[in-house]
Amino acid sequence: MPDGDHSQFQFLDIAIVGAGPVGLYAAFYAGLRGMSTVVFDSMAQTGGQLQALYPKKKIYDVPGFTAIFAEELVQNLKTQAERYNPSFYLNTRIDVVRPFQNGFELMSHQNEFFFAKSVLIACGLGAFLPRxxxxxxxxxxxxxxxxxxxxxxxxxxxxxxxxxxxxxxxxxxxxxxxxxxxxxxxxxxxxxxxxxxxxxxxxxxxxxxxxxxxxxxxxxxxxxxxxxxxxxxxxxxxxxxxxxxxxxxxGFLTNLGPIKEWGLNIRGNGVVVDFDMSTNIPGIFAAGDIVYHPGKIRLISTGFSEAAIAVNNAKHYISPSEKVQPKHSTSLSETKN
Ligand SMILES: Cc1cc2nc3c(=O)[nH]c(=O)nc-3n(C[C@H](O)[C@H](O)[C@H](O)COP(=O)(O)OP(=O)(O)OC[C@H]3O[C@@H](n4cnc5c(N)ncnc54)[C@H](O)[C@@H]3O)c2cc1C
CATH class of the missing domain: 3.50.50.60 (FAD/NAD(P)-binding domain)
Incomplete structure (x- = not known):
C-alpha cells in the first residue's frame, strides 16, 4: 500500500487485467456502459495469445468474419475499444490486487499503484512462454x-x-x-x-x-x-x-503466477466464476481463458460473451441502480464513430 492519504486517489470504474482479445472487448463494453476504464498487460503489445503466438494465422471461427488474420482482429478490437478512450498500461504486470476502501488497489511489478471500484481478470493463461x-x-x-x-x-x-x-x-x-x-x-x-x-x-x-x-x-x-x-x-x-x-x-508453459495470491478461488489453472462471471471476491470478475466453470470452452467467441456478461454485471455492482441488461448498441448516437 502506498504511503499517504489514499482518499486522494481516483478510483476508476473498472480495471481490466489482461489486454488479450477478451480484455480488449471488455474495455469496449465498459466504455459502452459509460465506465471509466484502465487496461493492463504485462506484454509490450495488446492482443494476448493472438499477437504473441499466431499473429499471421487466419482465424475462421469468429462470428461475422469468414476468415481474419489474428493480428487484424486484434487491431479491430483495439480500434473498437478506443472509441471510449480507455487508458492502456502495457509492459505492466499486475502483481497484487486487494480490497481497498470501497474498491480495489492494484500494484504493478514496478510498484505503481492503481485504484478501481471493480476489477475484471482477463489474464488468459497467465504468463505464457513457448515450451x-x-x-x-x-x-x-x-x-x-x-x-x-x-x-x-x-x-x-x-x-x-x-x-x-x-x-x-x-x-x-x-x-x-x-x-x-x-x-x-x-x-x-x-x-x-x-x-x-x-x-x-x-x-x-x-x-x-x-x-x-x-x-x-x-x-x-x-x-x-x-x-x-x-x-x-x-x-x-x-x-x-x-x-x-x-x-x-x-506447446507452451503457462503460469498463473501472482494471480494465485489474490485470494481468488482457483481450480486447476482457472479462476472459478459464477453464472454472472463474478468470483468469490465481490467486485472482482473474470472472463476468457482464465476462467473455470463447468461448461468452460477456451475460445475467442466464448470469451467475448463472458466479457460482456462480466462488464454488465460489474456496472450493476458499482451502480446498483443501473440494470445488468444494457441498452442495445444500435441505440447509440452516431455522433461518435
Ligand atoms: C496457436 C493457437 C491458435 C488458436 N486458434 C484459435 C482459433 O482459431 N479460434 C479461437 O476461438 N481460439 C483460438 N485459440 C485460443 C485463443 O487464442 C484464446 O482462447 C484467446 O486468446 C483467449 O483470450 P484471453 O483474452 O482470455 O487470453 P489471452 O489471449 O491469453 O490474453 C491474456 C493477456 O493477459 C496478460 N496477462 C496475464 N497475466 C497478467 C498480469 N498479471 N498482469 C497484466 N497482464 C497479464 C497476458 O500477457 C495476455 O496478453 C488459439 C490459441 C493458440 C495458442
Whole structure:
C-alpha cells in the first residue's frame, strides 16, 4: 500500500487485467456502459495469445468474419475499444490486487499503484512462454535458426525447414510455409496428430516430408543452424539432413503466477466464476481463458460473451441502480464513430 492519504486517489470504474482479445472487448463494453476504464498487460503489445503466438494465422471461427488474420482482429478490437478512450498500461504486470476502501488497489511489478471500484481478470493463461527444446545447442542457436514464435514468415521463404510438433500450430505453419520453402520436413513424436484432421490430410498431399514417431536428436551448426539429426523412437533409425531453420511448436508453459495470491478461488489453472462471471471476491470478475466453470470452452467467441456478461454485471455492482441488461448498441448516437 502506498504511503499517504489514499482518499486522494481516483478510483476508476473498472480495471481490466489482461489486454488479450477478451480484455480488449471488455474495455469496449465498459466504455459502452459509460465506465471509466484502465487496461493492463504485462506484454509490450495488446492482443494476448493472438499477437504473441499466431499473429499471421487466419482465424475462421469468429462470428461475422469468414476468415481474419489474428493480428487484424486484434487491431479491430483495439480500434473498437478506443472509441471510449480507455487508458492502456502495457509492459505492466499486475502483481497484487486487494480490497481497498470501497474498491480495489492494484500494484504493478514496478510498484505503481492503481485504484478501481471493480476489477475484471482477463489474464488468459497467465504468463505464457513457448515450451523450448531440451537439447544441446538449442538455446545457443535460438533466433539463429531455432524459432518458437514466427513473427515474419517471409524470412523462411526459399529455406530448408524442419518443423517440430503435431498440433495445430505445427501443421498450420507447415501448410502455410510449404509452398514457399525450398524443402520442408515435419516431424511429430507420436503416430497420431493432435491437429485438425482436415489440415493434416491437406499437408500429406503437399511436398512436405511428414514423419511421425520421430524426434529431434541433435542440432548442428556453430553460429547458425546448418543441419539436424532426427531419430525414429520406435526403430532407432537416425537421419541427418541440412536445414536452415528449425521451427518448434511443442506447446507452451503457462503460469498463473501472482494471480494465485489474490485470494481468488482457483481450480486447476482457472479462476472459478459464477453464472454472472463474478468470483468469490465481490467486485472482482473474470472472463476468457482464465476462467473455470463447468461448461468452460477456451475460445475467442466464448470469451467475448463472458466479457460482456462480466462488464454488465460489474456496472450493476458499482451502480446498483443501473440494470445488468444494457441498452442495445444500435441505440447509440452516431455522433461518435
Ligand atoms: C496457436 C493457437 C491458435 C488458436 N486458434 C484459435 C482459433 O482459431 N479460434 C479461437 O476461438 N481460439 C483460438 N485459440 C485460443 C485463443 O487464442 C484464446 O482462447 C484467446 O486468446 C483467449 O483470450 P484471453 O483474452 O482470455 O487470453 P489471452 O489471449 O491469453 O490474453 C491474456 C493477456 O493477459 C496478460 N496477462 C496475464 N497475466 C497478467 C498480469 N498479471 N498482469 C497484466 N497482464 C497479464 C497476458 O500477457 C495476455 O496478453 C488459439 C490459441 C493458440 C495458442
Amino acid at each position: 523450448k527444446l531440451d537439447i544441446q545447442d538449442a538455446k545457443k542457436l535460438e533466433d539463429r535458426g531455432v524459432y518458437y514464435i514466427i513473427r515474419n514468415p517471409e524470412q523462411f521463404y526459399g529455406k530448408r525447414l524442419l518443423i517440430i510438433g503435431g498440433g495445430d500450430s505445427a501443421v498450420d505453419w507447415g501448410l502455410t510455409l510449404v509452398p514457399h520453402a525450398k524443402e520442408l520436413t515435419l516431424i511429430h513424436l507420436m503416430k497420431k496428430f493432435q491437429a485438425h484432421e482436415m489440415n493434416v490430410s491437406e499437408l500429406l498431399k503437399t511436398s512436405a516430408r511428414v514423419k511421425t514417431e520421430y524426434q529431434l536428436k541433435a542440432i548442428h551448426g556453430e553460429d547458425k543452424v546448418e543441419a539436424a539429426t532426427i531419430v525414429n523412437n520406435v526403430t532407432g533409425d537416425e537421419e541427418t539432413f541440412p536445414v536452415d531453420a528449425i521451427l518448434c511448436f511443442i
